[in-house]
Amino acid sequence: MKPIRIALTKGRLEEKSVSLFEQLGYDCTAVREKGRRLILPVAGTNLEIVLAKAADVVTYVENGVCDIGVVGKDTIMEMGGTFYEVADLGFGRCRFALAVPRGVDFYEGYHTRCIASKYVNVARAFFEKKNMDVNIVKIEGSVELAPILGLSDAIVDIVETGATLKENGLVVAETIMEVSARLIVNIASLKLRKQEIEPFITQIERYLAGGKQDA
């Protein structure tokens, strides 16, 4: 039987995804002790875990080479694509925000603003909704640097605690959207392997619902 393949976003979401699976009773020893292996079996089940960068999780699930994925809503919003987004896992919470240098009124005046962001599609959609023409510049690394260096008037970025912004003299001008980790599923996989995938989703939903009651 072909295994059900789950793509997890490496890094921050990885640890939380793995502990979620462990609390559901899955043996994630292989993931904990992965070494250099890229495909990691979950002992005693027909599941396999793949670790990938966030954007690649979306690509793998969309193309059906992974059946299920755990990825941040930020990546989903930036990339779009066709798949089912079946659960909000609740962890990895942060928000998309427009941040500007402290003391600056972003909306004052009529000059065309320059916006630096790693999430150019999110930034574009946000300003399109406001009917604002802006120049968007893609920055790969620390986006906070762009207004300091004078490249941009503001940034659109992920904000968790706001500490990085504060250290760099920036403040949130507007929250664009709350984001968190999502469980995504390939469309054909859900249709073809319903008997295997649906119980897994239900198990996660039950766990999440239970967690909410405890809180």
Place this chain on the structure above:
Amino acid sequence: MKRYDKVTPDGTRDLLFDECVSRAQVAGRLTAMFRSRGYREVITPSMEFYDVFGSAAAHFPQESMYKMTDSRGRLMVMRPDCTIPIARLAAARLTGMPMPVRLYYSGNVYRVSYDMRGKPSELFQTGVELIGSSSLRSDLEMVELAAAGLSDIGGERFRIELCHIGYFKALIGSLEASAEEKEEIRQCIEQKNYAALGDLLQPFGKNPAATALKYLPRLFGGEEVFEKAYSLFSGGGATESLDCLKTVYEHLQSLDLGDRVLIDLGLVNQAEYYTGLIFRGYFDGVGEPVLSGGRYDNLISDFGAPLPATGFAFNVDAAASVSASPEPDLPDVLVFSDSQHLAQAISHIRSLTREGLTAENSVFDQLDTAADYARRRGIRRIHLVDDQIQELDPETL
């Protein structure tokens, strides 16, 4: 310097040899099946005026279409779909024909795809349209034909899912919400985004339509779906839609397709376009639908002729990816002659091909060069033609 003179555009590809055979085999089996059921072929141009797709803006946003202008500056598109041109054709040219009209087509469609995401921008489709009937019989014919095609190509590995968009339309229609809110709700159902859907419907409280909408992505599975769906909502045509779906489902059961058919009432893609029964086909091991279709009773009216219609299209290359790759096409014989016997060699090729063999003409002057070519090409036999014909094994030459 020419940078792009040795590569094909993003999302397109060259097909070579067995790739062409494999596509042609799948398309050929499908079109033979369509012909055997009384469908007739039509070919529409690969490019159309933009206006043809103008009314389908929701379905094909302008950024999804490749555009150009003709010699008079009129905006044209590479067709993103075959059904809309056929609707144009039906409204313009078929209204005088005895109805219903059964058509099939094969051709490329072009869609601007996301950059670097592995999706093609040129897709080869083969499909059918049944125009001029809104009866349940035509719905059943369409779904059964789709299933027969899926089974012919993929054997036991296919699934077909059915939905009736009327159920969703009944629910959303009775909800007091703005068009934007309704579209957001539809998207959440399409993506089975239970969490966001729940949040969107929260303000509607215990409203029965809202409760049913919240449950809609879960109305997915086998026969048990019907009972739940009937009990959730009945007004606004919901019951009639479910009746239609259930009848088709039951007929498919008696055709022994029961374990191949799924119901998904949350299949609400292109809800504006479809008006009745819709369906999609999947193959085990292919990460996207290989077939999609449904009833679109309003489309041809957009072109001025109120004709109901239903149809489906196969994504032929996705479907072909599951069928066994064809044998490499090796010639049976390489025919060689010296320069005195060129005409005899060609006559010999004619007689070999009449017998059903594949024979290649040697263009080499020397037998050893011909033998060397045959060995590298994998041809097992050389026929040496002079006054008589001698069969040689290239390996021993």
